[in-house]
Amino acid sequence: MKSGPLVLVHNSSVLIDPIRKILENDFSDIDVLNIIDESLLRELIASSNVTVAMRKRICRYVISAAEMGARAVLMTCSSLSETVDLAKELVDIPVFKMDEPMIEEAVAKASRIGVLGTLKSVVGPNTRLIERKAGQLRKQIVVESRVCDEAFSALLQKDFKRHDEMVLEAAKELSGRVEVLVLAQGSMARLTGAIRENTGKQVLDCLFSGIDGAVRGMKLAAVQLL
Secondary structure (H helix, E strand, O other), X not given: OOOOOEEEEEOOOOOHHHHHHHHHHHOOOOOEEEEXXXXXXXXXXXXXXXXXXXXXXXXXXXXXXXHXXXXXXXXXXXXXXXXXXXXXXXXOOOEEEOOHHHHHHHHHHOOEEEEEEOOHHHHHHHHHHHHHHHHHOOOOOEXXXXXXXXXXXXXXXXXXXXXXXXXXXXXXXXXXOOOEEEEOOHHHHHHHHHHHHHHOOEEEEOHHHHHHHHHHHHHHHHHHOO
16 A cells, blocks of 8 residues: 655755655655756755745645645755755644765764865755754764855756766865765765765765655654554
């Protein structure tokens, strides 16, 4: 029996296919609905910040998901993950952050954590979540970050070779100062193995762990209602 739907909120179509493959291979019992608002990404690029208007839109999407019968919602954009804290107070279903399981693992494994992103807007939310999780564990951590703005532009232009080269170079630069590297965006997940091989560091991405965490959380919430 299908256990969905899980509603995914995206700011672009970049992760649709990678997430579909993960669901087909590992979570075939889950029904999924996608809400895509590409204007969110345009505004993020323009302002490098999450505006009040963007928060309102995301809250409306979460409310709409609940009204259409979703069992849970997953925000797939790390730049917008902090809006989950607001949106989840407006509905009676779980609302998850794509990057939270990855961040929890990083904090558990290391004291010096590197955050690698291709958008400025993603570094702040990732860093604050790392600091919050470390605070909950009363653990002292140091966060180093690196943003590859031009790599994201290359990705949008479908110049994957250039995107990958720039991300790998930035990872090498950052790796010398940290114990673990966190790839802040799901669009970087396909480089996890290459970065690990080129840096010799632990490398974490949010793609599989984010989906896995949301599915587990959704199923747990369903059991608790029985």
